[in-house]
Amino acid sequence: MGNEKSLAHTRWNCKYHIVFAPKYRRQVFYREKRRAIGSILRKLCEWKSVRILEAECCADHIHMLVEIPPKMSVSGFMGYLKGKSSLMLYEQFGDLKFKYRNREFWCRGYYVDTVGKNTAKIQDYIKHQLEEDKMGEPLSIPYPGSPFTGRK
Numbered sequence: 001m002g003n004e005k006s007l008a009h010t011r012w013n014c015k016y017h018i019v020f021a022p023k024y025r026r027q028v029f030y031r032e033k034r035r036a037i038g039s040i041l042r043k044l045c046e047w048k049s050v051r052i053l054e055a056e057c058c059a060d061h062i063h064m065l066v067e068i069p070p071k072m073s074v075s076g077f078m079g080y081l082k083g084k085s086s087l088m089l090y091e092q093f094g095d096l097k098f099k100y101r102n103r104e105f106w107c108r109g110y111y112v113d114t115v116g117k118n119t120a121k122i123q124d125y126i127k128h129q130l131e132e133d134k135m136g137e138p139l140s141i142p143y144p145g146s147p148f149t150g151r152k
Helices: 031-047 074-092 119-127 129-136
Strands: 015-020 051-057 062-067 111-114
Touching: 015 074, 015 119, 031 051, 031 062, 031 074, 051 119, 062 119, 119 129
Parallel strands: none
Antiparallel strands: 015 062, 015 111, 051 062
């Protein structure tokens, strides 16, 4: 209790851990593309009144911990998020159109899990996801700052 949000006749606490990746799991999120996707996803979530609690942009996938209002389905939100973000990325980075045929930037599916009472654990997991990914890479490129908060 205490973390619930409310609508006209509804009190809710709907948090989801979502993971999705570019088509072919290509490693595209470096430097300006990493900053751009963070900014785009923040903007799209804001437009739909979805709150980002924690997020991390790895080279080949994105983790997000979000609060989605109950009036919106997770699948509807993901269709919107992936569809609009790919159009915005193609508009900003024209070269991506040639790497991804048929203007399909994202993989077909995504991973989603309800968070429940584990919010702090999931936030910590997402915060440290980038370090874990870097440890698995033979050569890692430093990531300056967080693309979702705009902080360095």
